[in-house]
Amino acid sequence: MFGSAELMMGANHIRIRCFDGVTRMGRIKGKIKKKVWIREGDILIVIPWNFQDEKCDIVYRYTGPQVEWLRRNNYL
Template identity: 60%
Template sequence: MAEEEEKSLEERIGSLRLPNDDEVFGVVEASMGSGHMKVRCKDGNMRTCRIPGRLHKRVWIREGDVVIVKPWEVQSDEKGDIVYRYTQTQVGWLRRAGIWGE
């Protein structure tokens, strides 16, 4: 039974969106309005991130959500774009796999 759970967890993690080389995990700290958020990133920076138009009406992002941030090429330590938001179930899978820990 435990082996089946382990396999299904690995399959779920395999199909889950993970950050690329130029992207980082982050947690939304505050909403600033107009599609902008303050995000505390895993690399230690606090960034002002925007929600691109393709996600703006499709994905609702709230404080405390785990997201993937793509830092801008200019002002990369201060600004970025939110490219993906994880659901609470997906965050649980990431924690069990040891990828995400707060």
């Protein structure tokens, strides 16, 4: 699911506005934390938790050219 980073909460947590209209608390997984910087306003791929719908894991961050491609092709 697509989401947009709203607010950096600290301790590897970010408030994310998902494209289904729900605001979730996202957790930056260790694999991404060591390789990618995430800032407010970035477009992300998130996976909601099965047992707590208000939380999710961040799987991927799109770069600027990738976001433009998604907008041109009506994915966003």
